[in-house]
Amino acid sequence: MKNIYSEDAFTGLEAAIVLIAFVVVAAVFSYVLLGAGFFTSQTAQATVHTGVSQASSSLEIVGNVIGISNSPTAANARLTYTNISLALTAGGTPMDLSQMVISYNDGASRNPSVANNTAGINTCTNVFDDRTLAQQLWCVSQKINDLNPASPNDLLEPNEIWVITIGLPPTATVNQKININLQPAVGAVLPITRTIPGGLNTVQAIY
Secondary structure, three states: OOOOOOOOOOOHHHHHHHHHHHHHHHHHHHHHHHHHHHHHHHHHHHHHHHHHHHHOOOEEEOOOEEEEOOOOOOOOOEOOEEEEEEEEOOOOOOEEHHHOEEEEEOOOOEEEEEEEOOOOOOOOOOOOOOOOHHHOEEEEEEEEOOOOOOOOOOEEOOOOEEEEEEEOOOOOEOOOEEEEEEEOOOOOOEEEEEEOOOOOOOEEEEO
């Protein structure tokens, strides 16, 4: 009698094992693809949020940059300090100016990080004095439209205008080009380039 059973036959159990293997592989592959997709989506979302944060955290100059000279008629006349009025760009978010880094360069002197006053940026004691480069300081000398006059803080908020005073080194003499960069903790650098005029007054706008 002919044997109808063959050792080469594909049994139901084997088929089930193969099917389960395919299902498991497909499930793992789908999980990897979904995970990669979620990661890419989260990365794109973080990039967008960072871009929005950077775009909404920017400073702008209000009015002219003012230079002050304590000795405008001296033989070695120079600017002692400069006043810069700052505000947030339209739609900007509040910015902590105590975290801002100010750098100064005029070719003859370079200071990559002008320190703020040790008493805090809201205290301008001694900032207006003649100072060497090593003692160069900056502070907030005036707040216009201050939203918190009763409790001074370091947060520049929408509609406020803060006047920052930056002490200049002895090399800030007549006809000298000066470069000041304002780098907030979040947001774009605000570069300021001006040329000190050939003749100085006690107070003058510099362009």
